[in-house]
Amino acid sequence: MDSSEVWKNCIGAISNLIEEADFEIEEDGMEMKAMDPSHVALADFKLSSAAFTEYEVDKPTKLGVDLTEMDKIFSRANKNDESTLEYTEEDNRLKLEFIGASTRRFSLPLLELEEEELPEPDLNFTATAKVTAGTIREGLKDAALVGDNVRFELTKGKFLMKIESDTGSAEMELSEEDEGLKDLNVDEPTKAMYNIGYLEDMFKAARSKDIVEINHGEDLPIQIIFKMADGEGILKFLLAPRVETE
Structure with missing residues (x-):
């Protein structure tokens, strides 16, 4: 993405409530949906492929991420930094790169998380x-x-x-x-x-x-x-x- 602001703001907010979550990566975009440990709050974060300046996904992939650690990394990005997220099966790590006044690179080990059945509440908002x-x-x-x-x-x-x-x-x-x-x-x-x-x-x-x-x-x-x-x-x-x- 040509800016890190979306990731900084969203992961910063979500990680205060939820420590770990799976990212579902598809050809048309990605989604992260999870509940906080007390089951008081639910977060649903989606980015379509069109949100990115470059988006390449060979096959659907699920990445378990420690959101607290991810937030620490994105806190080091300037909001105007170009940001890249990259994953390959060989490394089994999520690589993050920020390009601004310099180029900085980080990596994050991935987690094997248990599947959690998330409710689809039928809410009658008035x-x-x-x-x-x-x-x-x-x-x-x-x-x-x-x-x-x-x-x-x-x-x-x-x-x-x-x-x-x-x-x-x-x-x-x-x-x-x-x-x-x-x-x-x-x-x-x-x-x-x-x-x-x-x-x-x-x-x-x-x-x-x-x-x-x-x-x-x-x-x-x-x-x-x-x-x-x-x-x-x-x-x-x-x-x-x-x-x-x-």
């Missing part, structure tokens, strides 16, 4: 919002001052993030006139509570100006969709709601 990532991040920072979990509420014309605890309360409200809210469609009002730490990790995948799609339903997992690589890449997260106590 509200969708498109919001700038920076706006959500600011709301999460506010909420983190007060507690660990934040409630999302989507109603006609209004998007709310709010939290109340013994130490106080915080609320961020977006209306359709606000710059941070780009689109809002609500068939039925929704509310659900989520862990702030998980959300903060997920939103590391996006730049502040990026527009993020949020799909929501009453007490359902929240779905967060980041599009990248000029629409040729996508990262989706599902995060289970917290049970609210009276």
Whole structure:
């Protein structure tokens, strides 16, 4: 790829939640889908072959990768560095190369991972919002001052993030006139509570100006969709709601 930014941001976000995962490499693109150890969050990362300036796959391949170690390597890349990932059966290692002011090369041993049956949840979302990532991040920072979990509420014309605890309360409200809210469609009002730490990790995948799609339903997992690589890449997260106590 002519830039390392997509990999830096996406692996940086995913590796905070998931330590190891398989990459399924096909002729038309690659996908990594995995759940965190507590089965609270699911990540689905896809890049089509068109996202790359050069893409050569002789046959479908599965590569087990330590995402924590992969993130350490990509943290050393500048976002404008050209990046190359290469694998051959003879080496059984993933080779990474960054070309910028210099050429730097790394390699990563591959893992044999157990197959995990991942659920395909049938979720009836009744509200969708498109919001700038920076706006959500600011709301999460506010909420983190007060507690660990934040409630999302989507109603006609209004998007709310709010939290109340013994130490106080915080609320961020977006209306359709606000710059941070780009689109809002609500068939039925929704509310659900989520862990702030998980959300903060997920939103590391996006730049502040990026527009993020949020799909929501009453007490359902929240779905967060980041599009990248000029629409040729996508990262989706599902995060289970917290049970609210009276």
